[in-house]
Each structure stands twice: as structure tokens, then as C-alpha cells.
Amino acid sequence: xxxxxxxxxxxxxxxxxxxxxxxxxxxxxxxxxxxxxxxxxxxxxxxxxxxxxxxxxxxxxxxxxxxxxxxxxxxxxxxxxxxxxxxxxxxxxxxxxxxxxxxxxxxxxxxxxxxxxxxxxxxxxxxxxxxxxxxxxxxxxxxxxxxxxxxxxxxxxxxxxxxxxxxxxxxxxxxxxxxxxxxxxxxxxxxxxxxxxxxxxxxxxxxxxxxxxxxxxxxxxxxxxxxxxxxxxxxxxxxxxxxxxxxxxxxxxxxxxxxxxxxxxxxxxxxxxxxxxxxxxxxxxxxxxxxxxxxxxxxxxxxxxxxxxxxxxxxxxxxxxxxxxxxxxxxxx
Ligand code: CA
Numbered sequence: 001x002x003x004x005x006x007x008x009x010x011x012x013x014x015x016x017x018x019x020x021x022x023x024x025x026x027x028x029x030x031x032x033x034x035x036x037x038x039x040x041x042x043x044x045x046x047x048x049x050x051x052x053x054x055x056x057x058x059x060x061x062x063x064x065x066x067x068x069x070x071x072x073x074x075x076x077x078x079x080x081x082x083x084x085x086x087x088x089x090x091x092x093x094x095x096x097x098x099x100x101x102x103x104x105x106x107x108x109x110x111x112x113x114x115x116x117x118x119x120x121x122x123x124x125x126x127x128x129x130x131x132x133x134x135x136x137x138x139x140x141x142x143x144x145x146x147x148x149x150x151x152x153x154x155x156x157x158x159x160x161x162x163x164x165x166x167x168x169x170x171x172x173x174x175x176x177x178x179x180x181x182x183x184x185x186x187x188x189x190x191x192x193x194x195x196x197x198x199x200x201x202x203x204x205x206x207x208x209x210x211x212x213x214x215x216x217x218x219x220x221x222x223x224x225x226x227x228x229x230x231x232x233x234x235x236x237x238x239x240x241x242x243x244x245x246x247x248x249x250x251x252x253x254x255x256x257x258x259x260x261x262x263x264x265x266x267x268x269x270x271x272x273x274x275x276x277x278x279x280x281x282x283x284x285x286x287x288x289x290x291x292x293x294x295x296x297x298x299x300x301x302x303x304x305x306x307x308x309x310x311x312x313x314x315x316x317x318x319x320x321x322x323x324x325x326x327x328x329x330x331x332x333x
Contacts, residue, residue, distance in 0.1 A: 035126020036060065036090035042160040043128075043198055045222045045251045049284055050198065053160075060128055060286040061328055062089035063301070064256050066293035067134055068114045069097035069104075073308035074292045075114040080121040082310020083292070088328045091128040093255055093288040094118040095168070096148070098135035104148070105141065112148075119152070122161050130200065130255055130288065132165040138202075139173070139182045146189045157194025164190055165255055167202035169228060175204050175212050187220055200253045202226045206262070208238060210245035210252055217250060224253040227285075230262040230299075231273040239279050246283055254280060254287040259320045260298035264290070268298060268320060277327065289324045301325070 041053030049057035063083055065074055075094065083089040094115050097103035104111040115131060122129035131152055133145050149164060156162050166186040170179045183201045190199060199222060203213045207226040217223070227242055242252055257276070259268040280287055294302040301321030306312050317325065 035084075036128060037126040037161055040160075042196060043163070043222075044196065045198060045224055047249050048246045048251050050224060050251055050253070050286060057284045058286075059280070059284050060091040062091035062093070062127070062288050063087065063292050063324070064093035064130075064132075064288040064290045065095050065118070066291040066295070066300075067095055067097035067103070068111050069099055069102050069107075071291075071293045071295070072111075072114050075118050076308065077117065077121040077124070078309035079292070080118060080127070081125055082312070084125050084127050086310065086312075087325055089127060091130060091163070091286065091288060092118065092122060093130035093132050093165070095132045095134040095291075098133060098138070098141060098144075105144065108144075108148075112151075115152075116155075119156055119162065123156070123159050126161075128161050128163055130163045130165050132168055132255065133186075134168045136169055136171050138167040138170070139178050142182055142185055145182075145186050149186050150189045150193065153190040153193035153197075157190070157197060160197065162194075163198045163200060165200040165202070165226065166190075168226075168256070169206045170202050170204050172205050175209065176216055179204060180213075180216060180218060183218060187218065187223070191220070196222060198222045198224055198253075200224045200226050200255055207256070208234070208241065210250060211241045214245040214248040214250045224251040226255050227252045228254065228256045229276060230258040230260060230264075231276055232260050232266055232269040233262040235272055236275075239276070242279070242283075242285075252283070252285050254285055256290045257287060258290045258299040259323060264299040265297040268323065270323075273323075289320075 043050055052058045080092055083092055096115050099105050119129050138145055166183055187199050203209045203225055207228040210225050210227050213225050259273050260266050290299050293300040294304050294306045298320055300318055303316050306316045
């Protein structure tokens with residue numbers, strides 16, 4: 001047996017280094033070496049901030065899926081993986097279409113399956129998933145919301161990936177006597193199984209009256225309050241409302257925003273969107289853009305018939321899609 005010469009030792013070392021780096025890169029398909037959940041772990045709320053496992057204030061940025069009963073085709077593992085790898089989403093929002101004659105109220109198991117598929121994808125992929133009770137009248141379905149969130153918390157509450165959003169957008173109803181009592185019932189059901197994951201609560205008038213919620217917050221350590229905006233409709237007046245809430249120590253979460261008007265359509269307001277982006281960055285507010293859909297309206301990120309499994313080339317993205325993908329590709333924190 002001959003002893004290896006210096007040249008073969010060098011060759012061997014190089015080989016090991018190459019193998020080591022190939023393994024590292026493959027683990028996340030060339031994305032960041034650590035997934036968002038590996039990096040941040042268990043989230044919690046500290047004053048007006050969402051903080052990671054080390055207590056550092058962080059923001060999560062990502063996409064909201066569209067109502068599950070209308071755009072269920074994008075509720076699958078491959079699509080969520082594409083959103084993580086190509087779109088740099090740290091969080092994806094699964095919008096359970098509650099509905100009445102269609103959606104969860106009519107076909108609970110059909111819609112539940114879509115949501116759990118996205119949750120399980122998020123757990124495998126190491127991203128956060130917002131589980132959203134997508135309704136404008138959640139107080140009419142309190143019993144169903146309680147049983148839905150109990151089941152989600154029991155099955156998945158041990159994973160730091162899960163963020164509960166118990167009420168998408170209340171209409172013009174009272175915070176004190178309608179939204180808050182509803183949220184308290186649902187949160188109590190969640191807390192039976194999951195003591196610590198964050199719960200986002202919608203606020204009156206399409207999740208805009210965060211200043212009103214700030215006067216009577218919910219007694220739970222890990223609650224954030226939803227604020228939604230559409231850049232062509234909501235301007236400084238609404239940033240002022242957010243500032244009032246932030247100044248009184250409320251943690252805000254923009255679980256939904258659009259680049260256009262609040263009906264999801266019309267022209268994009270680039271300047272106002274920019275101002276909102278600066279505002280969210282400055283105040284460390286996490287966000288999801290509305291929405292992963294191929295419906296013909298401005299807020300959709302996809303053109304009609306875009307592949308349900310991701311793999312979207314630039315020419316399948318809409319103007320809003322290109323804009324948001326570009327923002328997500330800029331480094332967050
Ligand atoms: Ca938990």
C-alpha cells in the first residue's frame with residue numbers, strides 16, 4: 001500500500017469541500033441556507049413588535065392566497081414551494097373561504113383539506129402559514145370558527161409555523177360588542193391546545209380601525225391586530241390611524257394589502273405603495289400581498305391559466321405580480 005502524495009491529499013480535500021457545499025445548497029434548493037422558521041423559530045409579541053425566538057423584532061413578508069373556494073388550485077405543495085424559492089416568501093396566508101352556499105360552511109371537509117395541505121407544505125418547507133378565517137361576518141359563524149380553530153390548534157399548534165387569523169375583515173360593526181367578544185371565544189378555544197402561537201384579530205371597517213381596537217385590546221400576550229390597505233384607496237389618513245395604534249403599544253399585522261383600489265382592481269398607485277412600504281419597514285410590520293390568483297383583476301399576481309404548481313415565467317406575471325416579486329426579492333431583515 002502506498003501513502004497518498006500531497007497532490008492526492010489536496011484533491012481529496014477539494015472533493016470533500018465540494019460535497020459539503022453541494023449538500024448545504026441542495027437542502028433548500030439554492031435558497032437561503034436556513035429556512036425562515038429555522039432562523040426565527042417560535043414567534044411572540046412584545047409591545048408593538050413581533051419578535052423571534054431570540055426576542056429580536058422581525059418582519060415576515062409574503063403572499064396571501066385567494067379565497068380557497070374560488071382559487072383552490074393554488075393550495076398545493078409545489079405552489080407553496082415556488083412561492084418560497086422563487087418569490088422569497090417567508091409567510092403564506094391560506095384564506096379559508098367561509099362562505100355560505102359554497103365554501104367551508106357548505107363543504108367543510110373539502111375546504112379543510114385545502115388549508116391542511118398548505119399548512120403541511122409550510123411545515124415541510126420551513127415557512128410561516130397564516131390560517132385565515134376569510135369572512136366579513138365571522139360573528140354569525142362563531143360556533144364553526146371555534147371548532148375549526150380548535151382542530152387546527154390541536155393538530156398543528158405544536159409547530160411554530162402556524163399563525164391564526166380569526167377574522168379577515170369585519171364590516172362596520174362594533175369592536176367592543178361584536179368583534180372583540182367573538183375573537184375572545186375563538187382565542188380561548190385555540191389556547192386550550194396552543195398556548196403561544198400568534199393570533200391576528202381583524203378590526204372593524206375592513207380591518208382598518210386599529211386605533212379603536214387600541215382603546216380596548218384583548219387580554220392575551222400574543223395577539224396582533226390586522227390592518228389592511230389598498231394603495232390607490234388608503235393614504236396618509238390611514239397611516240395616521242396605524243400610528244395611533246402603534247403609539248399605544250399595539251402590534252399590527254398587514255395580513256392583506258393590494259397595490260390598487262380596494263375592490264382589487266383599477267390602476268396601481270406606485271407612489272403610495274412606496275410610502276406604505278417605507279412605513280411598514282420603519283415600524284417592522286409584517287405583510288402578505290393580495291393575492292395568488294389568475295382572476296382578471298389588478299391585484300392578481302398571475303395572468304389567466306398560470307400553472308397551479310408554480311413555475312411561473314415572468315411573462316405569466318401581471319404588473320402587480322412583477323412589482324411584488326421584485327419587492328420580495330429585495331432583502332428584508
Ligand atoms: Ca404552539
